[in-house]
Amino acid sequence: MLGLNSKDQKLFLVVIVVTLLAPFILNPFPENSELAQFNAGYPDLMQRFAIFGIFAIGFNILFGLTGYLSFGHAAFLGVGSYAGVWMLKLLSMNVVPAIIMSVIFAGLFSLLVGFVSLRRSGIYFSILTLAFAQMSFALAYSVLTPITNGETGLQLALDDPRILGVSQIDGSIPPTNFFGLEMRDGFELALGPWVFTLNFGYYLCAVFVLGAFYLSMRIFNSPFGMMLRAIKTNQTRLPYTGMNPKPYTLAAFVISGMYAGLAGGLMVAMDPLAGAERMQWTASGEVVLMTILGGAGTLLGPLLGAGVIKYFENIFSKINDTILYEWFSFMPDGLQDVFVFLIHPFIGKGWHLTLGIMFMLVVIFLPGGVVEGGQRFMRLFKRGDKGSKSSGDAARSASPAE
Amino acid sequence: MGILEISGVNKRFGGLKALDDVNLDIAAGTVHAIIGPNGAGKSTLLNCLVGRLEPDSGSVSFNGHSLLGVKAHQINQFGVSRVFQTPEIFGDLTLLENVMIPAFTKRDGAFKLNAWPSVDGESEVRDQALFYLEEVNLAGKAQVRADEMSRGDKRRLELAMCLIQDPKLLLLDEPTAGMSRADTNDTIDLLKKIGEEFNITKVIIEHDMHVVFSLAKKVSVMAQGTVIVEGAPNEIKGDERVQEAYLGGAHL
Numbered sequence: 001m002l003g004l005n006s007k008d009q010k011l012f013l014v015v016i017v018v019t020l021l022a023p024f025i026l027n028p029f030p031e032n033s034e035l036a037q038f039n040a041g042y043p044d045l046m047q048r049f050a051i052f053g054i055f056a057i058g059f060n061i062l063f064g065l066t067g068y069l070s071f072g073h074a075a076f077l078g079v080g081s082y083a084g085v086w087m088l089k090l091l092s093m094n095v096v097p098a099i100i101m102s103v104i105f106a107g108l109f110s111l112l113v114g115f116v117s118l119r120r121s122g123i124y125f126s127i128l129t130l131a132f133a134q135m136s137f138a139l140a141y142s143v144l145t146p147i148t149n150g151e152t153g154l155q156l157a158l159d160d161p162r163i164l165g166v167s168q169i170d171g172s173i174p175p176t177n178f179f180g181l182e183m184r185d186g187f188e189l190a191l192g193p194w195v196f197t198l199n200f201g202y203y204l205c206a207v208f209v210l211g212a213f214y215l216s217m218r219i220f221n222s223p224f225g226m227m228l229r230a231i232k233t234n235q236t237r238l239p240y241t242g243m244n245p246k247p248y249t250l251a252a253f254v255i256s257g258m259y260a261g262l263a264g265g266l267m268v269a270m271d272p273l274a275g276a277e278r279m280q281w282t283a284s285g286e287v288v289l290m291t292i293l294g295g296a297g298t299l300l301g302p303l304l305g306a307g308v309i310k311y312f313e314n315i316f317s318k319i320n321d322t323i324l325y326e327w328f329s330f331m332p333d334g335l336q337d338v339f340v341f342l343i344h345p346f347i348g349k350g351w352h353l354t355l356g357i358m359f360m361l362v363v364i365f366l367p368g369g370v371v372e373g374g375q376r377f378m379r380l381f382k383r384g385d386k387g388s389k390s391s392g393d394a395a396r397s398a399s400p401a402e
Numbered sequence: 403m404g405i406l407e408i409s410g411v412n413k414r415f416g417g418l419k420a421l422d423d424v425n426l427d428i429a430a431g432t433v434h435a436i437i438g439p440n441g442a443g444k445s446t447l448l449n450c451l452v453g454r455l456e457p458d459s460g461s462v463s464f465n466g467h468s469l470l471g472v473k474a475h476q477i478n479q480f481g482v483s484r485v486f487q488t489p490e491i492f493g494d495l496t497l498l499e500n501v502m503i504p505a506f507t508k509r510d511g512a513f514k515l516n517a518w519p520s521v522d523g524e525s526e527v528r529d530q531a532l533f534y535l536e537e538v539n540l541a542g543k544a545q546v547r548a549d550e551m552s553r554g555d556k557r558r559l560e561l562a563m564c565l566i567q568d569p570k571l572l573l574l575d576e577p578t579a580g581m582s583r584a585d586t587n588d589t590i591d592l593l594k595k596i597g598e599e600f601n602i603t604k605v606i607i608e609h610d611m612h613v614v615f616s617l618a619k620k621v622s623v624m625a626q627g628t629v630i631v632e633g634a635p636n637e638i639k640g641d642e643r644v645q646e647a648y649l650g651g652a653h654l
Contacts, residue, residue, distance in 0.1 A: 003520050223506050223524065224517035230492045230503050237490040239474035240452060240483070241504045242567065244512035251515055 019206045023196045030193035043199035047270045048310050050205035051263045054212045056290040056302030058259020064297035066252045067232030069126045071284050072133030076257040078279030080106040080264025085154045085274045092165030093174045095269035106261020114253035140276035153275030201270045295369030304370045316351035405430040411460030420446045422627040433604045435614045438624035444607045453477045475512045481570035489556035493549035501531040501562050508567045534562040554585045574606045590616050
């Protein structure tokens with residue numbers, strides 16, 4: 001079915017179910033409970049899970065499959081964002097042209113950057129992409145102000161032409177929509193003490209993330225994907241096998257650039273503004289972290305990595321000392337202070353520290369990322385179940401992920 | 403007229419004259435060995451044939467195509483395959499995938515954006531790959547990662563990767579380097595068997611005289627960047643110039 005083998009079919013089915021039920025799965029705690037702050041099922045964050053998931057899935061095609069580590073992928077996301085906002089300004093508030101143009105512009109820009117950067121491999125390639133991205137960032141920040149609106153960032157205005165739509169409704173900017181369906185709209189579903197938000201914007205992102213995931217599965221299983229893995233493994237052999245590696249790496253680069261553009265386009269579809277900081281090297285570094293944390297070269301890894309990082313960024317950073325004092329209120333006063341003092345550096349603004357430690361632990365103990373962790377866990381489970389017979393099979397099936 | 407014609411090829415590396423007016427004519431369907439002491443220019447010559455190096459002057463033509471200035475992957479598409487001195491394979495991929503890749507490049511050319519169909523659907527290529535793995539006695543290991551194999555197996559895999567392309571010319575760069583006597587004999591037997599089944603012109607660069615005399619129909623001896631003697635193996639054995647090149651003039 002769908003041109004996938006049975007293992008991938010199952011995986012895809014699970015991803016579809018989880019994505020569609022995300023507003024429920026991510027909101028496990030009742031609205032008024034103390035744990036409600038760990039709920040991630042609000043539209044803004046779920047959209048970000050999906051958008052950065054797309055970004056990381058695309059990045060994985062270049063990094064995980066082809067073995068080229070780009071440190072400048074945020075530039076394509078930024079270009080996609082700018083293109084998207086311009087479409088919203090010039091054409092209409094319908095997100096479809098914005099998303100299409102985001103992908104096209106990011107694709108063209110990645111063709112240019114890839115053509116130059118792919119003349120080198122290894123660390124030199126990484127440095128070239130980093131240089132390009134920082135150059136784009138600096139340009140967007142200064143010289144290209146007429147296009148990018150510099151420091152302030154590109155925003156919608158009341159006097160934008162929007163030739164296919166309307167400039168303003170009752171003195172305010174119309175909301176982004178998908179053929180009339182407003183992205184910010186949705187349903188609130190109250191079930192007992194639980195409140196779930198089903199947001200149109202999130203479901204549009206969900207459709208795109210499922211499409212992006214499906215396409216990446218097709219690429220992984222195709223002869224083209226096999227060639228990309230061959231490039232990652234041995235560059236010396238390839239030309240003497242009659243294959244020209246250059247167009248293959250360029251195609252992988254452009255495909256992943258278009259994924260980044262799609263992510264940028266969805267970002268502005270959900271929240272119509274674009275700033276230069278989206279192109280900064282920290283943003284490029286983040287997608288590298290996501291991919292490695294989840295498991296580079298695996299199908300599901302980038303999606304998981306994006307989820308973990310965005311969850312930490314949004315949930316851990318919200319916890320402050322007041323909340324900590326509440327948690328430890330059962331303790332005697334002195335001990336309470338000690339505990340809050342110890343945990344303080346890891347929460348709130350210190351969430352980067354938590355993330356950094358987690359990243360180090362994963363790279364050292366689980367080089368295959370969260371996916372490898374899952375596989376090891378499953379193997380333990382299987383071994384207990386069927387005895388030692390299956391351990392050989394499991395070891396073999398796990399090895400390609402390493 | 404030979405399938406591969408090398409005439410007046412020169413190659414310099416700075417002050418060193420690596421190839422000095424090399425002339426060679428490889429006849430179609432033969433097994434031609436190039437031997438010579440270290441530094442004679444054998445590997446440089448081979449690299450000039452496959453597009454890794456470009457000669458300073460002279461001409462190389464294969465089956466009517468000039469190979470000068472032609473990229474390595476295009477030369478392969480003309481029908482020239484090579485085996486490396488140390489096996490170059492795709493270590494992270496399975497044996498089956500290793501052999502399928504050259505089959506895809508043979509079928510689809512140097513580049514094809516074949517990203518939608520699944521590899522599982524390419525049963526024709528897979529069957530072909532399994533057939534050639536069988537030919538080199540590796541069929542039982544089709545799903546093993548290539549890096550996990552012994553060096554001898556890697557060489558056989560590389561040979562299968564060349565054979566699946568049905569090349570017109572196969573270049574073997576010291577196919578028995580670093581092998582034990584038993585492994586060497588296995589390789590000789592395998593190459594003999596392949597020679598009987600497939601009509602492929604072969605050029606073998608080799609140190610080991612045992613290999614050369616068991617396989618080659620014709621031998622060219624190189625020394626100091628040029629071909630000094632050419633002939634059938636038996637003629638070469640007794641030639642004084644060959645002994646001088648190898649042993650510095652001390653007669654056996």
